[in-house]
Amino acid sequence: MTIDPIHQFQIKTLIPMLSMGGHEIGFTNSALFMLIIVVAISTLMIGATARRAVVPGRLQSIAEMSYEFVANTVQSSAGPEGMRFFPFVFTLFMFVLFANLIGLIPYSFTVTSQLIITAALALLVFFIVVGYGFWKNGLHFLDLFVPKGVPKYILPAIVVIEVLSFLSRPVSHSVRLFANMLAGHITLQVFAGFIIMLAGFGVLGWFGAALPFAMVVMLTALELLVAFLQAYVFAILTCIYLNDAIHPGH
Amino acid sequence: MSDARGNGGNGRAHTDEAALSARLRRLGEGLGQARDRTGAPSNGRGEERATNASGYAKGFRLSSELVAGIVVGAGLGWLLDRFLGIAPWGLIVFVLLGFAAGVLNVMRAAGVAGGTSGDDGADGGLR
Numbered sequence: 001m002t003i004d005p006i007h008q009f010q011i012k013t014l015i016p017m018l019s020m021g022g023h024e025i026g027f028t029n030s031a032l033f034m035l036i037i038v039v040a041i042s043t044l045m046i047g048a049t050a051r052r053a054v055v056p057g058r059l060q061s062i063a064e065m066s067y068e069f070v071a072n073t074v075q076s077s078a079g080p081e082g083m084r085f086f087p088f089v090f091t092l093f094m095f096v097l098f099a100n101l102i103g104l105i106p107y108s109f110t111v112t113s114q115l116i117i118t119a120a121l122a123l124l125v126f127f128i129v130v131g132y133g134f135w136k137n138g139l140h141f142l143d144l145f146v147p148k149g150v151p152k153y154i155l156p157a158i159v160v161i162e163v164l165s166f167l168s169r170p171v172s173h174s175v176r177l178f179a180n181m182l183a184g185h186i187t188l189q190v191f192a193g194f195i196i197m198l199a200g201f202g203v204l205g206w207f208g209a210a211l212p213f214a215m216v217v218m219l220t221a222l223e224l225l226v227a228f229l230q231a232y233v234f235a236i237l238t239c240i241y242l243n244d245a246i247h248p249g250h
Numbered sequence: 251m252s253d254a255r256g257n258g259g260n261g262r263a264h265t266d267e268a269a270l271s272a273r274l275r276r277l278g279e280g281l282g283q284a285r286d287r288t289g290a291p292s293n294g295r296g297e298e299r300a301t302n303a304s305g306y307a308k309g310f311r312l313s314s315e316l317v318a319g320i321v322v323g324a325g326l327g328w329l330l331d332r333f334l335g336i337a338p339w340g341l342i343v344f345v346l347l348g349f350a351a352g353v354l355n356v357m358r359a360a361g362v363a364g365g366t367s368g369d370d371g372a373d374g375g376l377r
Contacts, residue, residue, distance in 0.1 A: 157347075160347055161347055161350045161351045161354060162351075162354075164319065164322055164323055164326070164344075164347055164348055164350075164351035165319060165351040165352075165354050165355050165358075167322050167326070168315075168318040168319045168321070168322040168323075168348075168351060168352070168355060169318075171318035171321055171322055172311075172314045172315050172317070172318035172355070175314055175317075175318065176310065176311065176314045179310075179314070180310065226306075226307075229307050230307075233307065233311070
């Protein structure tokens with residue numbers, strides 16, 4: 001019996017729609033799960049805020065806790081002015097968190113394990129930082145690349161290095177989330193495959209299969225942590241990059 | 251103080267609220283002092299910080315920062331070579347510069363170096 005750990009990441013077109021320049025454009029399983037994520041978040045948030053009780057119920061507590069968590073993150077890393085980006089950061093955080101968590105359900109599709117999705121999110125952050133930085137600070141935004149107190153003769157090299165460092169942000173921002181989710185899901189699948197292979201050996205194999213099964217249980221717990229942690233990391237990095245756009249030259 | 255709350259009429263309720271707010275303020279001050287005692291030594295500034303980062307996340311962050319710097323440097327160098335026709339100098343120079351940028355990224359992420367951007371380890375090197 002062979003198990004293909006990559007199979008879970010395949011994109012399948014569910015409803016073909018049109019083809020443009022030789023590319024098929026259709027409603028894929030990835031799009032389906034993104035729709036599920038958006039619907040789930042909207043239902044949770046709208047349902048939780050429908051009653052607005054003084055003593056919050058369970059759903060309302062979830063909504064309030066996630067609000068306070070993201071608001072604290074934004075304020076501690078981008079300052080009070082950063083709160084104008086709160087809706088953006090909150091949306092990103094909830095989307096990534098739900099994508100990671102829903103991806104952990106067996107037979108579901110992990111949207112954030114596709115580089116194109118995380119790259120699109122990271123580039124969105126990058127262009128918002130550049131656009132808002134120039135809109136708010138004008139050319140002073142370029143002070144970001146000129147550190148203070150550097151001798152004149154090495155300044156050109158430093159500026160080039162700073163620019164490269166700035167350009168590398170969307171790369172590390174997107175690759176981190178993508179690689180974490182991809183690696184975690186492949187590991188889970190490989191260990192789950194061991195269970196089936198060992199169980200095929202008969203009675204002795206069943207006892208052997210208990211070992212990878214215990215491993216899968218532990219890995220699932222770890223993946224739950226990673227799913228939350230990566231969403232948090234994505235949000236806090238967004239805040240830190242936005243902080244550069246709000247106060248350059250610090 | 252807490253037993254006075256049960257038998258309060260309208261006049262009593264007002265003083266109760268004042269007492270409650272005073273008590274809340276005292277509790278807040280006490281909490282702040284306790285936080286200062288326990289939280290201050292571990293992280294340099296007094297702010298509340300997420301320090302529950304696992305070493306796994308930290309290691310992953312640092313390595314991806316270094317790789318990202320090199321990849322961007324190599325990509326830019328390759329593009330310059332291609333469009334300006336100065337091969338192989340663009341690649342050589344920009345891979346080296348990208349390496350420097352990657353090291354700078356890592357040092358900033360670890361909170362070793364400050365710098366122009368405000369991200370000098372503002373989250374305890376978690377990102």
